[in-house]
Amino acid sequence: MKRISPRMRFRMNNPFLQFFKFIILSVKIMVIVAGGHGGTRESKS
Amino acid sequence: MSKIVILGAGISGHVAATHLRRKLSKKHEVVVVSPNSNYQWVPSNIWVGIGRMKSEKIIFPLAPLYKKKGIKYKQAKAISFFPEGDKNEDKPYVLAEYVMGENAGQQEKITYDYLINATGPKLNFAATEGLIPGKNKAYSVCTYTHADHAWQGLEKVIQDMKAGKKAKILIGTGHAKSTCQGAAFEYILNVEKELVRHNVRDMAEITWISNEYSLGDFGMDGVLMSYGDMIMKSSDLVEMIFEDRDIKWILGAAVNKIEDGIAHYENLEGEQKSENYDFAMLIPAFSGHGFKAYDKNKNDITEKLFKGFMIVDADYTPKPYEQWTVQDWPETYQNPSYKNIFVPGIAFAPPHTISKPRKSKNGTDIFPAPPRTGMPSGITAKLVAENIIDAIKSGKESLNHKGSMGNMGAACIASAGFGFWKGSGISITTYPIVPDFVKYPDSHGRHLGKTFGAVGLAGHWLKLMLHYAFIYKAKMKPFWWLIPE
Numbered sequence A: 001m002k003r004i005s006p007r008m009r010f011r012m013n014n015p016f017l018q019f020f021k022f023i024i025l026s027v028k029i030m031v032i033v034a035g036g037h038g039g040t041r042e043s044k045s
Numbered sequence B: 001m002s003k004i005v006i007l008g009a010g011i012s013g014h015v016a017a018t019h020l021r022r023k024l025s026k027k028h029e030v031v032v033v034s035p036n037s038n039y040q041w042v043p044s045n046i047w048v049g050i051g052r053m054k055s056e057k058i059i060f061p062l063a064p065l066y067k068k069k070g071i072k073y074k075q076a077k078a079i080s081f082f083p084e085g086d087k088n089e090d091k092p093y094v095l096a097e098y099v100m101g102e103n104a105g106q107q108e109k110i111t112y113d114y115l116i117n118a119t120g121p122k123l124n125f126a127a128t129e130g131l132i133p134g135k136n137k138a139y140s141v142c143t144y145t146h147a148d149h150a151w152q153g154l155e156k157v158i159q160d161m162k163a164g165k166k167a168k169i170l171i172g173t174g175h176a177k178s179t180c181q182g183a184a185f186e187y188i189l190n191v192e193k194e195l196v197r198h199n200v201r202d203m204a205e206i207t208w209i210s211n212e213y214s215l216g217d218f219g220m221d222g223v224l225m226s227y228g229d230m231i232m233k234s235s236d237l238v239e240m241i242f243e244d245r246d247i248k249w250i251l252g253a254a255v256n257k258i259e260d261g262i263a264h265y266e267n268l269e270g271e272q273k274s275e276n277y278d279f280a281m282l283i284p285a286f287s288g289h290g291f292k293a294y295d296k297n298k299n300d301i302t303e304k305l306f307k308g309f310m311i312v313d314a315d316y317t318p319k320p321y322e323q324w325t326v327q328d329w330p331e332t333y334q335n336p337s338y339k340n341i342f343v344p345g346i347a348f349a350p351p352h353t354i355s356k357p358r359k360s361k362n363g364t365d366i367f368p369a370p371p372r373t374g375m376p377s378g379i380t381a382k383l384v385a386e387n388i389i390d391a392i393k394s395g396k397e398s399l400n401h402k403g404s405m406g407n408m409g410a411a412c413i414a415s416a417g418f419g420f421w422k423g424s425g426i427s428i429t430t431y432p433i434v435p436d437f438v439k440y441p442d443s444h445g446r447h448l449g450k451t452f453g454a455v456g457l458a459g460h461w462l463k464l465m466l467h468y469a470f471i472y473k474a475k476m477k478p479f480w481w482l483i484p485e
């Protein structure tokens, strides 16, 4: 059953568009990684 | 002078060893004890299992690297723990047995000031009758040797299909409580893509079998995420992908027995069913290694150290799903009884699962165990190393570095097909890994700005970039430490 429209598929596979997606995703992932981590218990109510 | 012993040289053990060595002067000893002489970048096993990457590309020998960097290496496996030493040995130690070379079979008491148990999981194939990698047409991709075998099995099925024989392919979890659904998910999509590439897709029926209650649970209770301009459930995303690729699915399945080409399972309705296949890849149950622990007088204190996996600073009080909180999850991975033992990566005992526990009508528990993927394994290893470094430098216990999975993000880049121009990947980030329903009550416990999904070629490039970056980092090439965990 086709669930991905031709337009969406084109966007998913187009190397030019995906190059920009790659940059955006890399930055977003870095932000999450660099956003750090920590404990949770200080905030326990 | 301090001696830090690290058991295991997987993602978490190796990360801990490399950071300790970088930050501690040479007067302190860093010792790695691990039975496998190679480091392996496990996530790329998926590509080995479809024949698109040679296993040599994802491994390298540890001994030369450790020698060069001043890390002692013993190719041995830990057997038992003596955290108080014994009558003849004052210092705490681990009893280990050499597995290779002229010392093979010999045991050694390896003393330590600090111990990092990074032994990951035991791949418990024995928990499912007949599930033996490479037997009964069922395979695994959990190690590079398993993945090599899986490719041999798959290649044969592809050749049969080319010769006109139809085939049934079954991929997913091989036990009621398996975890690592993400790896099986990647594998099923890669296999599907390879069948298209070999022009045999129409000859195959591909089925996903899983202990998840709904698609896209991934052992994380599912994820609500931003997808472009929409907010989407991971179940909807996976359903869209499976339907689009004509992949069928069986959910709530506790695979309990494998015979040649037949997987028997119980479902949540309590029915006993079976599924035939010509090729299967099923992730086994993960369990602790069955280590024993003894006090100074050789009394068995295994229960003080282990609940299957090793006990850390989690809240293990049994309570119902509705009362679970992120505060139950450990922050420092320190053993509460022996404060010089730390347990990063998969080796620590989780307080409970992340997915909602479910029972079949017969009372069989059927739900995923909690995943601890590469990123949290690396992060927890680094923070454990940093606390030990601080303690050694300051001369007193230091636990300033904390990282609960309830306050940590993870990026899961699931390969959905190999190929620089024709590949695909599903990038999902999750923050936090363990949902915090108090902080994010309206978005299934997750921060929607930091929890997003994307599908496309960029995902494949990301996965490939991570492959090269993490192997570069693991080889401790110049400025390796700048690459985050």
Ligand SMILES: Cc1cc2nc3c(=O)[nH]c(=O)nc-3n(C[C@H](O)[C@H](O)[C@H](O)COP(=O)(O)OP(=O)(O)OC[C@H]3O[C@@H](n4cnc5c(N)ncnc54)[C@H](O)[C@@H]3O)c2cc1C
Binding pocket: B007, B008, B009, B010, B011, B012, B013, B033, B034, B035, B036, B042, B043, B044, B045, B046, B076, B077, B078, B079, B118, B119, B120, B121, B141, B142, B143, B180, B183, B289, B344, B345, B346, B347, B372, B373, B374, B375, B377, B411, B412, B413, B414
């Ligand atoms: C096929 C597959 C694909 C995956 N893909 C991804 C992915 O894309 N992204 C992601 O984030 N995660 C992924 N994961 C999960 C990731 O690989 C694990 O989270 C990670 O390997 C856990 O690291 P670890 O160091 O805790 O355990 P392991 O990597 O299992 O390392 C354990 C180490 O302990 C050693 N050891 C075992 N027994 C003993 C003993 N008795 N004494 C001493 N040493 C011992 C082992 O030899 C090994 O070196 C994937 C997993 C699989 C199986």
